[in-house]
Amino acid sequence: MEKIVLIGTSSLAAETVAFIERYQLYDIIGFTVNENCMKEDSFMGKPVYPIESLEECVDKATVKLFCTASWYNHMNRLRKKLFDELKEKDFTFANLISPNAIVYTDDIGEGNWIHDFAHIGHGVHIGDNNVFRMNCVIEHESVIGNHNFFGVASVIGGHDFYGDCNFTGLGALVFNRVAVGNKCIVGAGAALKDDLPDYSLCVAPKPFIKQCDEEKIESYITPAHLNRSVDEFNEMIKAHRKGENK
Ligand SMILES: CC(C)(COP(=O)(O)OP(=O)(O)OC[C@H]1O[C@@H](n2cnc3c(N)ncnc32)[C@H](O)[C@@H]1OP(=O)(O)O)[C@@H](O)C(=O)NCCC(=O)NCCS
Structure with a gap:
């Protein structure tokens, strides 16, 4: 099995370890963090190396890297910084691709994480260091x-x-033939139809929230609140079939 060193020792590093071990993708030989962030010299039973001297600790010809820094950090500013710095030193990053994902392209760079049940279609080009979470x-x-x-x-x-x-x-939903620039946010649940210039924010409209009492809230999820009863539905189907048979 190919060897890998994970960048970071956060809870996301632990999730990454579980993912790699679940699908036996790589042999994790250790972790690496910046010297000023080193609290302990081991994490999850494996050594932690300083990024600054990683070249002296591992053989970059045979060991790949993967960045576990959170995407919830200034729009991947830290993930990009770590990736760029270590590429500068000629390290190679691994793609972590779930065997449960459907990937119809091999035009994929490095350092990408493709989670369970993601679907990457035919002819798609993927650069480096992207994260595709479940079912995307x-x-x-x-x-x-x-x-x-x-x-x-x-x-x-x-x-x-x-x-x-x-x-x-x-x-979030992005219509087809849309161009999204750099450092844009398409917020949770938003539907984007038009191009987004750099640094744009597209947010979903805020839902209306009505405060109810217990009786009122229960009343919404009752048969009386449905458009039609099952009997009425069956009648509709019967009438439709009769029409078809004419
Ligand atoms: C994008 C996101 C971060 C924005 O969150 P938010 O701050 O609650 O959004 P708001 O509704 O306050 O809107 C943001 C800005 O747009 C403005 N805005 C929103 N709707 C607007 C409207 N209809 N017209 C004009 N301006 C509007 C707000 O005034 C606000 O401006 P301000 O920041 O200058 O005050 C949030 O929607 C989101 O998607 N979070 C990510 C959740 C997620 O997917 N997590 C998964 C990670 S694991």
Whole structure:
């Protein structure tokens, strides 16, 4: 099995370890953090190396890296910084791809994390250091740059273009043939139809919240609140079938 060193020792590092071990993707030989962040010399039973002298600690010809720094950090500013610094030193980053993901392209850079049940369509180009969370869909022929984050169940239409360092929230929807610049946010649940210039924020309208008492809140989830009863539904189907048989 190929060897890997994970950058970071946060809770996301622990999630990454679980992911790698679950699917036996790599042999994790250790972790690395900046010298000023080193609290202990081991994490989860493996050594922690200083990033500054990583070249002396591991063989970069045979050991790959993966960045576990959070995307919830100034729009991947830290993930990008760590990736760029270590690429500068000629390290190679690993792609972590779930065997449960559907990936119909091999045009994929390095350092990407593709989670369970993500779907990456035919002809898609993916750059480096992107995160695709569970059930996210990148439709055919789309181009995804570097250091982007795609939240759970976000859907990116076909022939879309994403620059770098964008954040796409939970369940966001981007129509097809849309261009998103750099450092944009497509907020959770937003539906984006138009191009986004750099540093744009597209947020979903805030839902209306009504405060109820117990009786009122229960009344919404009762048969009386449904559009029609099952009997009425069956009658509709019967009438429809009769029409078909004419
Ligand atoms: C994008 C996001 C961070 C914005 O959150 P927010 O701060 O609650 O959003 P707001 O509703 O306050 O809107 C943000 C700004 O847009 C403005 N805005 C919102 N709706 C507007 C409207 N209809 N017209 C004009 N301005 C509007 C707000 O006034 C606010 O401006 P300000 O920051 O200058 O005050 C949030 O929607 C989101 O998607 N979070 C990520 C959740 C997620 O996916 N997590 C997964 C990670 S694991």
